[in-house]
Amino acid sequence: MALRMWASSTANALKLSTAASKSPAFSLSRCFSTVLEGFKYANSHEWVKHDGPVATVGITHHAQDHLGEVVFVELPEAGKPVTQGDSFGSVESVKATSDVNSPISGEIVEINAKLKETPGLINTSPYEDGWMIKVKPSNPSELESLMGPKEYTKFCEEEDAAH
């Protein structure tokens, strides 16, 4: 989930994000307890769960925790194509606007209509009720390029610690 500040320069964003990540509230322990088995993770903090013909996509607990209360979710329509690594929608919190990237290429077969009325599902249930889109993958082998739970936990740890 590439967080994009609409009125800001990348340089500033980078400087600030590093300082923010130093804070104790971004604790590592949260990563450990909130990464699920059976899911694959992108380094931009989206998850994908491939189950039968359809892959479900959302943002991780770690991502929603950094964002704070989600107040609006912008989603495309079913039928639209998505490409791995490209933005398909955005999440607005009280703090900021963030792009959400698709961890997998394919065609959107369903969107989570509940998020329109209840965007906070992303905070309360990021891996279940807060799912965002369901995709029919065009290239399931892309999943191999994503991280597993252990790897992602380590990735969050390193990302927070590196700065």
Place this chain on the structure above:
Amino acid sequence: MRGGGLWQLGQSITRRLAHVDKRAISRRCFASESDLKKTVLYDFHVANGGKMVPFAGWSMPIQYKDSIMDSTLNCRDNGSLFDVSHMCGLSLKGKDCIPFLEKLVIADVAGLAPGTGTLTILTNEKGGAIDDSVIAKVTNEHIYLVVNAGCRDKDLAHIEEHMKAFTSKGGDVSWHIHDERSLLALQGPLAAPVLQHLAKEDLSKIYFNDFRVLDINGVPCYLTRTGYTGEDGFEISVPSENAVDLTKAILEKSEGKVRLTGLGARDSLRLEAGLCLYGNDMEQHITPIEAGLTWAVGKRRRSEGGFLGAEVILKQIEQGPSIRRVGLFSAGPPARGHSEIQDENGQNIGEITSGGFSPCLKKNIAMGYVKSGSHKTGTKVKIVIRGKSYDGSVTKMPFVPNKYYKRS
């Protein structure tokens, strides 16, 4: 008004870093972080879970453990304590300090009673806003003012330049920059009752915009009944060596109800209160009249002028400005700065300068500038966000009613 437009940047979480060479960034950040100034409360912020971000050259807490939503609501329900020591306190002294300051600001400074103050604007020759500032008349020979951290250098250079010219003609004015002091803002319904525990003077006799020098928690402070949240409250200038003790005392006396609050909630609060953030909602090219601050041009100043840009400003008062700051409600995602505002036919009529989701109203609020004629309450507009157009309407500000403690 207070602070800079940068608070949102602090939220550009680590996710962005994923795609970039981390080592290069670490180096760059290390350098930039070490350059940041720290208030005397820095360690206290960190110990209390403050998420520190760079802000106008300072490392400041954007939030603590409470979410921005909870912090905003708690300020209105109970109270908030902000460290705003990054802002620049300044005293102008001398028997001519009032005529001197009146050249630079739109307020009727001479007309202020000692012990009272007002919000004012420092203007440039074109009538644009150099900064906004809360000023207070301590005595007829002493004015205390607070300017924005992000504007400090240019404000001081501007004041100094004019002071040199003024004193070279024999005017008596000098300044003192209060870098030996820290500034705390205590805001919300519990502000007065909590502070009363720490002061002997009867705070019920100190009204909105009043100023006093008095002992708080046993140390001499400058107290202004003002703030940046729309709530009743105070800004307390305290000697820096006593700032941590005073912070702890305020939090203790409130029995945990007044919470440490960061810049994130401060921005939500000021937006709900319809107050300008300098750098977003007011800039060099925006006049106080366009910004909806005509009330801040003192009556005497309207007839006499005598401040920088007076010709432009007085003409705008007479003829009306061509653009005006308005409040807006909108559907869809919260409008942020720089979103285009269109009329119902899709014609450009202006731009959003700041906006977000209102924690108190639970809907999107924003402010921006529109062409005169489109500024009336109820005017339907479209706001363009990431290429999509959403319905909005012009509404009155403040979005959340003010609770200032005024003389009845």
